[in-house]
Amino acid sequence: MTDATPRTSAPMDARSRRFAWGMALLPVLAHAVLLLAGRAEFERADWNGLIWFPGVYLLLAWFCLRQRGRALRFLAGVYALLLALAIFETGYALLVPRVSADLPWRPMKRVSTANASAMPGVSGQIEWTVGPLGVRGPPIGLAEFRAQDVRILCVGGSTTECLYVTDRATWPWRLQDRLAEATGKRVFVGNAGKSGHITLNHERLLETYALAPAYEYVVLLGGINDAGALALRQDYAEREAKLEEETFQLSARRPYYRKLGCVAVASNLLARWFTSLAVETQDDAGRWYDVMRARRKDALAKKVIAEMPENLAERLATYKRNVARIVRLCRARKQKILLLTQPTIYRADLNAETAKLLWQYTPEGAHTPEVLAKVLAAFNAALREVAQEERADCIDLDAALAKDTTVFYDDCHFNLAGSAQVADLLLPYFEKQVKQK
Numbered sequence: 001m002t003d004a005t006p007r008t009s010a011p012m013d014a015r016s017r018r019f020a021w022g023m024a025l026l027p028v029l030a031h032a033v034l035l036l037a038g039r040a041e042f043e044r045a046d047w048n049g050l051i052w053f054p055g056v057y058l059l060l061a062w063f064c065l066r067q068r069g070r071a072l073r074f075l076a077g078v079y080a081l082l083l084a085l086a087i088f089e090t091g092y093a094l095l096v097p098r099v100s101a102d103l104p105w106r107p108m109k110r111v112s113t114a115n116a117s118a119m120p121g122v123s124g125q126i127e128w129t130v131g132p133l134g135v136r137g138p139p140i141g142l143a144e145f146r147a148q149d150v151r152i153l154c155v156g157g158s159t160t161e162c163l164y165v166t167d168r169a170t171w172p173w174r175l176q177d178r179l180a181e182a183t184g185k186r187v188f189v190g191n192a193g194k195s196g197h198i199t200l201n202h203e204r205l206l207e208t209y210a211l212a213p214a215y216e217y218v219v220l221l222g223g224i225n226d227a228g229a230l231a232l233r234q235d236y237a238e239r240e241a242k243l244e245e246e247t248f249q250l251s252a253r254r255p256y257y258r259k260l261g262c263v264a265v266a267s268n269l270l271a272r273w274f275t276s277l278a279v280e281t282q283d284d285a286g287r288w289y290d291v292m293r294a295r296r297k298d299a300l301a302k303k304v305i306a307e308m309p310e311n312l313a314e315r316l317a318t319y320k321r322n323v324a325r326i327v328r329l330c331r332a333r334k335q336k337i338l339l340l341t342q343p344t345i346y347r348a349d350l351n352a353e354t355a356k357l358l359w360q361y362t363p364e365g366a367h368t369p370e371v372l373a374k375v376l377a378a379f380n381a382a383l384r385e386v387a388q389e390e391r392a393d394c395i396d397l398d399a400a401l402a403k404d405t406t407v408f409y410d411d412c413h414f415n416l417a418g419s420a421q422v423a424d425l426l427l428p429y430f431e432k433q434v435k436q437k
Contacts, residue, residue, distance in 0.1 A: 020071045024061045034256045102208045103134025104192040112284035119286050120405045121415025127167045135190035149185035155202045156221035160193025164286045169416050174423035183434045198225045199322035204247045213333050223342030223379045224412050230315040233362050292359035296366050303365025316382045327390045339387050339394040341380040343401045345408040346373035357410050
């Protein structure tokens with residue numbers, strides 16, 4: 001009799017099975033070697049992927065490698081996919097410039113239109129430019145940077161970042177232009193602010209960003225994110241655990257697959273798609289404010305928090321230690337540091353219409369404007385104490401700016417007019433510094 005079973009559907013002999021399993025396990029072993037060699041820090045999503053994806057892959061391999069035909073198709077598919085990935089990554093590396101992992105931001109240029117209805121005092125087109133130096137500002141190269149007469153690095157959270165203020169209207173950029181005009185000097189002000197950053201991030205950035213020591217001046221504007229992490233939400237320990245990944249746009253200690261070009265492209269596409277479905281994070285136009293204000297409203301319905309946070313003195317002591325370390329770091333580098341108190345719209349007599357612009361809340365509920373005002377006042381007082389103790393220069397922006405929509409479009413972020421006022425307040429200080437050089 002003739003065997004009618006096709007050869008490709010026949011069971012595999014022991015030798016062929018060992019070879020097939022070796023070929024199937026080779027990508028898994030390479031994956032493990034790359035992970036161990038990189039000494040990567042994993043998030044929860046990474047651990048889930050490390051458990052489920054290899055498990056599914058090995059289960060599929062077990063099913064396919066029992067018959068010759070399925071084994072051939074499985075291995076051909078796996079290695080064709082790896083070849084396509086290698087070709088894509090090679091092309092991506094050639095077309096997209098490689099970026100250092102310690103840059104505050106990946107060089108980019110984007111343009112959006114402001115959601116003016118959600119941000120009083122902000123409207124029109126928003127240009128957002130990060131140059132080769134990895135900071136927001138004019139896109140100059142390293143040689144031009146070193147040729148500047150005055151170099152100022154601005155560090156802080158979103159009130160430094162000015163996400164929804166177009167480039168030239170942000171207070172760091174306006175300070176640069178006005179200082180250059182007033183002194184006749186070549187001035188570069190690099191904006192390294194990033195939403196959510198706390199003093200731990202500021203310190204880490206100044207320690208690790210390769211160009212940080214090349215700036216003559218450092219401006220530190222912060223406080224509201226530390227107040228949130230230490231006193232309001234009390235998630236400081238969680239923020240500390242994520243310090244590396246939150247500080248830089250590209251962390252050198254991410255797993256290797258998070259550095260792949262295909263992952264970067266897919267992440268950008270997915271982020272845009274999910275943002276278009278429901279704005280959960282900061283989008284380019286500011287549509288997320290509608291979501292966040294609705295969440296504060298729900299949090300207030302859950303609980304109105306009218307009490308001051310517990311152990312505030314202890315939390316302020318942590319903030320003071322962090323700021324003092326930053327001052328000493330700059331002093332050791334012979335850099336002049338200027339501390340700025342955190343301005344906010346918070347006040348006890350905030351009217352109902354303006355209170356609708358607030359979005360701060362916690363999982364337990366939302367604090368009243370009066371409590372928020374007292375907490376931020378305490379953090380600002382702590383900053384001034386550090387300035388006095390460390391003999392560092394300090395400008396009290398919170399005392400100098402009005403607490404209304406002539407300056408802010410929400411809790412603490414400057415609108416166009418507010419950003420101009422901040423630049424105007426800093427200009428005399430730096431004019432004096434430049435004249436004394």
